[in-house]
Amino acid sequence: MPLYTLASRKPLSAAVCKEVADLVTDAHCQITGAPAEFVNVVFMHGHDLRDGNLIGVIGNVRSGGNRSEDVLKRLRQRVQTGVAAKANVAVEKVSVRLIGVPSRWVMEGGEIMPEPGAEAAWLDRAKA
DSSP: OOEEEEEESSOOOHHHHHHHHHHHHHHHHHHHOOOGGGOEEEEEESOOOGGGOSEEEEEEEEOSTTOOHHHHHHHHHHHHHHHHHHHTOOGGGEEEEEEEEOGGGOEETTEEOOOTTOHHHHHHHHHO
């Protein structure tokens, strides 16, 4: 968790997928403070998207902690502009929707995810 699902009308190359996954991971971690090992990115292609979009991104992110509307707005904008640049499409052809999910609804490695800001203790327990 978080899980970003990226749907595109046409397949993206493996190189572009790698660049996009790195971009999404970096943006999420820099803006929210979450550890990189939490970020997952899934790619799907061949999807008809609404409003003439070429790429649609849905990000399921933990709610609470520092996840204010301003933080989510900056994350949404960074993902939208970054994905557009990496995929070489116009920024207005990339839609990004972020969905807040309570930590208690998500498990990773058989453990309930920590609240935002409590990752260090959770990671220490998971390593033990």
